[in-house]
Amino acid sequence: MDSLKEFISRRRFFNLLASLGGLATLIVVTYPLLSFLRPPKRSSEKTSYVEVGSVTDILPEKGKNVIAADGEPVIIANRGSPNGFVALSLRCTHLGCIVQLVGNELFCPCHGARFNLDGQVISGPAPLPLPKYELKILGDKIYLGSVIKGS
Amino acid sequence: MARTLMAKIWDALEERFEFAEALEKQFSQTVPSHATTWPYCLGGLAFFAFVIQVASGILLLFYYKPTVAEAYRSIDFIMKEVPYGWFVRSLHSLGANLFIALIILHMVRVFVTGSYKKPREFHWVSGVIMFLLALAFGFTGYLLPWDQVSYWATTVGTEITRSLPPQSLGHFILVFLRGGEQVSGDTLTRFFAMHVWFLPVLMLIFMALHFLMIRKTGISGPL
Numbered sequence: 025m026d027s028l029k030e031f032i033s034r035r036r037f038f039n040l041l042a043s044l045g046g047l048a049t050l051i052v053v054t055y056p057l058l059s060f061l062r063p064p065k066r067s068s069e070k071t072s073y074v075e076v077g078s079v080t081d082i083l084p085e086k087g088k089n090v091i092a093a094d095g096e097p098v099i100i101a102n103r104g105s106p107n108g109f110v111a112l113s114l115r116c117t118h119l120g121c122i123v124q125l126v127g128n129e130l131f132c133p134c135h136g137a138r139f140n141l142d143g144q145v146i147s148g149p150a151p152l153p154l155p156k157y158e159l160k161i162l163g164d165k166i167y168l169g170s171v172i173k174g175s
Numbered sequence: 176m177a178r179t180l181m182a183k184i185w186d187a188l189e190e191r192f193e194f195a196e197a198l199e200k201q202f203s204q205t206v207p208s209h210a211t212t213w214p215y216c217l218g219g220l221a222f223f224a225f226v227i228q229v230a231s232g233i234l235l236l237f238y239y240k241p242t243v244a245e246a247y248r249s250i251d252f253i254m255k256e257v258p259y260g261w262f263v264r265s266l267h268s269l270g271a272n273l274f275i276a277l278i279i280l281h282m283v284r285v286f287v288t289g290s291y292k293k294p295r296e297f298h299w300v301s302g303v304i305m306f307l308l309a310l311a312f313g314f315t316g317y318l319l320p321w322d323q324v325s326y327w328a329t330t331v332g333t334e335i336t337r338s339l340p341p342q343s344l345g346h347f348i349l350v351f352l353r354g355g356e357q358v359s360g361d362t363l364t365r366f367f368a369m370h371v372w373f374l375p376v377l378m379l380i381f382m383a384l385h386f387l388m389i390r391k392t393g394i395s396g397p398l
Contacts, residue, residue, distance in 0.1 A: 057234075061237065064256050066256065
């Protein structure tokens with residue numbers, strides 16, 4: 025017991041203990057604070073592309089239905105040259121039904137909205153064009169990204 | 176080395192301003208024994224809650240954008256993408272409730288112990304003003320997320336002023352608060368300015384008065 029007292033006094037021991045507690049608190053506060061203040065990446069900048077097929081799969085005037093990373097049904101449509109491939113949301117901008125490719129138009133079975141393969145409204149109750157998705161073609165593979173904001 | 180530098184600066188400051196004695200006097204005040212109970216801590220706790228509000232509010236200002244297009248989106252961003260953003264915003268919105276609750280409890284304590292009586296009437300008056308300021312903080316802050324709840328809460332809340340007689344006065348206040356006839360983006364920037372500058376400055380002034388007065392008169396005696 026006496027040797028312990030010689031090694032460290034009671035006062036010094038508790039001072040040390042309190043400083044350790046203070047240091048721990050400082051770290052626990054500082055780390056979240058710094059991670060909060062560090063400029064975070066916006067999810068729109070973090071677009072990741074997913075392979076959804078190859079260009080030879082989809083014939084002109086045809087399309088392939090896939091699910092995008094955000095869970096939305098999307099059609100990869102081949103408009104033939106020169107426009108090439110386009111990725112359009114299949115969700116009707118009227119009331120959210122799933123549109124389908126009929127001929128070279130996208131047709132909504134609920135209220136008869138019709139869109140062309142550029143997503144523009146041809147007729148029917150839809151107020152807005154179909155949102156477009158980012159699309160990349162590398163070699164003969166097609167890669168689907170995320171929805172283009174404001175499209 | 177660092178220690179001696181700090182000591183040198185300290186000594187130089189002391190030599191010029193002689194503040195050690197004043198600081199000693201400020202921080203060695205003894206609390207009367209009848210006041211060393213929890214109910215007597217409520218005022219200090221309310222102040223502490225205000226400090227939390229200021230700190231978390233400043234952090235939120237780093238990401239919040241007070242415009243119609245960006246307000247909701249920026250808060251969504253804070254909640255979902257900024258690290259610990261959910262924590263800072265939750266602290267701010269929950270802390271607001273805590274702040275008001277502590278003020279009310281502090282008022283109850285002061286009322287029950289009769290501490291508002293002469294010579295402390297002005298302490299009470301400044302306290303009531305600060306309570307109203309805290310409610311104004313809550314009302315203006317509620318609009319800032321710019322969602323349906325905040326939009327309609329502000330529409331209903333500001334509409335009340337219209338019924339103030341005479342009609343022209345009520346209408347004037349309504350337009351003044353909304354920055355127009357309707358709740359719009361102008362209302363948002365107005366409430367934002369009040370929430371982050373106008374009200375905090377007023378609050379700090381009244382807090383300073385409140386604390387200076389209680390230092391001068393001392394707290395009330397035991398029951």
